Amino acid sequence: MNNRTLATILARVEKSLGQTTPPAMVKIGQKRDPFRILVGCLLSARTRDEVTESACARLFPQVKGPRDLLKLSSRQLEREIYPVAFYRNKAKALKSLCSDLIERFDGQVPETLEELLTLKGVGRKTANLTLILAFDGMGICVDTHVHRIANRWGYVEAATPEQTEQALRKKLPQKYWQRFNELLVGFGQTICKPMSPLCSQCPLDNYCPRIGVGKHR
Numbered sequence: 051m052n053n054r055t056l057a058t059i060l061a062r063v064e065k066s067l068g069q070t071t072p073p074a075m076v077k078i079g080q081k082r083d084p085f086r087i088l089v090g091c092l093l094s095a096r097t098r099d100e101v102t103e104s105a106c107a108r109l110f111p112q113v114k115g116p117r118d119l120l121k122l123s124s125r126q127l128e129r130e131i132y133p134v135a136f137y138r139n140k141a142k143a144l145k146s147l148c149s150d151l152i153e154r155f156d157g158q159v160p161e162t163l164e165e166l167l168t169l170k171g172v173g174r175k176t177a178n179l180t181l182i183l184a185f186d187g188m189g190i191c192v193d194t195h196v197h198r199i200a201n202r203w204g205y206v207e208a209a210t211p212e213q214t215e216q217a218l219r220k221k222l223p224q225k226y227w228q229r230f231n232e233l234l235v236g237f238g239q240t241i242c243k244p245m246s247p248l249c250s251q252c253p254l255d256n257y258c259p260r261i262g263v264g265k266h267r
């Protein structure tokens with residue numbers, strides 16, 4: 051796929067999203083608050099957008115930073131974030147993350163990918179998304195949607211999200227890095243779904259080789 055085809059594809063993806071509600075993390079990121087974004091990313095793993103948003107809406111009025119979060123008991127924190135997936139584990143992880151932020155970064159969220167990746171419980175997806183949304187940094191956030199769709203297009207050929215990120219870093223023009231996740235998440239939730247994608251309604255029908263796609267509609 052050359053860059054002109056890629057540009058056409060991404061323009062069509064954007065058009066297909068129309069007035070679709072943006073992903074939860076884009077909404078949470080609108081305030082550009084690094085702590086909220088980092089916590090929101092961790093809460094959002096394997097959790098529906100509306101559940102993440104309501105957990106954040108309960109949590110953030112009382113928690114403005116890591117010291118506030120550590121003042122909550124584990125039981126209180128679990129109650130605030132319930133029913134996000136694995137809420138007990140996530141409550142523990144959030145406490146651990148906040149202690150780490152205080153001990154090593156004076157309670158501030160660090161601004162580089164390398165430092166973000168040293169935080170307890172922070173993986174590449176969260177680090178990249180925090181870098182992009184909080185600091186306008188150059189990251190590529192590869193979640194399950196980006197990994198799946200980039201491989202279905204044949205734009206990359208990678209077995210894991212980490213490999214997809216590395217492949218994208220080599221070939222995706224930088225002007226698309228920051229928005230790639232937002233576009234593909236929305237597209238993956240509405241059209242190029244994990245199971246049985248809606249190929250008959252897809253604006254990329256003529257461009258997509260549907261690599262690895264079995265049943266589709």
Ligand code: SF4
Pocket residue numbers: 202241242243247248249252253254255258259260263266
């Ligand atoms: S044609 Fe099907 S597999 Fe390809 S992008 Fe569209 S929905 Fe996804």
